[in-house]
Amino acid sequence: MKSNLTFFMLLAALYTSAQDKTLSTASQFINRSSYVQINMDENEKATFKSGLGETVSFYPSEIIDLKLNTTMLGLQVESTYITETQGMTTTTAKETAWVGVEEIDDLVIWFEKYVIPNLDVAAGKKKTVKYIFNCEELTLKFEVYDSRQVFSVILNNSFFPDKYFWTEAKVKDIPKVVSALRYLQGKRKL
Template sequence: MKNLFLSILFLMISIMTFSQNTESSTRKLINDATFTRVNRDWSTFAELKSGIGETVRFYPIEVIDLKSGEKTKALQLDMQIKNPTISKTAWVGIEEIEEFVTFIEKYVIPFLELKYNDRSVEYIFNANEVTLSYLIFERKRRLTIKLNNYDDDCGCSNYMFWTETQVEKITGLLEVLKTIK
């Protein structure tokens, strides 16, 4: 009985440890620094809007720890959603940018005009703080962006944006990502 209890306890601790979301390197730098400067390039951005007025805006940033001088580049994502009505910020760290570019170039852009009959395909990119998925279902295409790394501070643990009408604007996100590399 004691072994069973210890086994169950070990299993529960393992599940809780491995199911926790991880932070981006950018969030870690911001959280660990006493003084931080964030440089944003407001002239280079990509924006997606949903039919109900929700938005996601992407732009390149540079984060500097003012004490140590450590610098990093990243992609900042600002999401405004309506259910719940809230604004959230997430980052894609520099170490994830190249894979994000590859994902869009290989699995989204070539299939923007693809159509299926009686089936669907979904391509998913998982970064530490953001998940982007591209769904093709018959003649419909949907781009979904989900924030992975937030506390349940409003009774909602799922911050998600999706659009079917602005899928082609993924090329603008690709351009922003390429400025970060």
């Protein structure tokens, strides 16, 4: 009886968390499609690695519903991070989020107007400045603590809500993400 109650409580929790998920238009397109092809452009991707070996990659992608022969563009964000360490063994998780094409223009503005101009600017002694961009499926943060800078990518629908990607060492590579976004903007206009 107790195990059945535990099972139903777990099922209810999973159902509730699934109800709370917000999906981008790209994810909705994928979920509605019976047969899907995703073309990820490796030449235009931007990848960040942390000192621990965790990664996050931004892939400009073309999503094709093969059955209906319709197409959509989106930015696939693939994150790999360490979920558990026991001795010399580490367990990693790989999760994906999507930025819908309608979010791309605002994301470019956020990077170009607020983040990139501040890549070489210190916040000041004992001061912190945070720039946050909320997409449907992820949150991006650029934070400046005194003269230290941190770039974070948080997947909103993660199975591991306390895990996310962040880097200090590769902050200067942020313009590569803008290049990937600009590539998508160019494809959209074709």
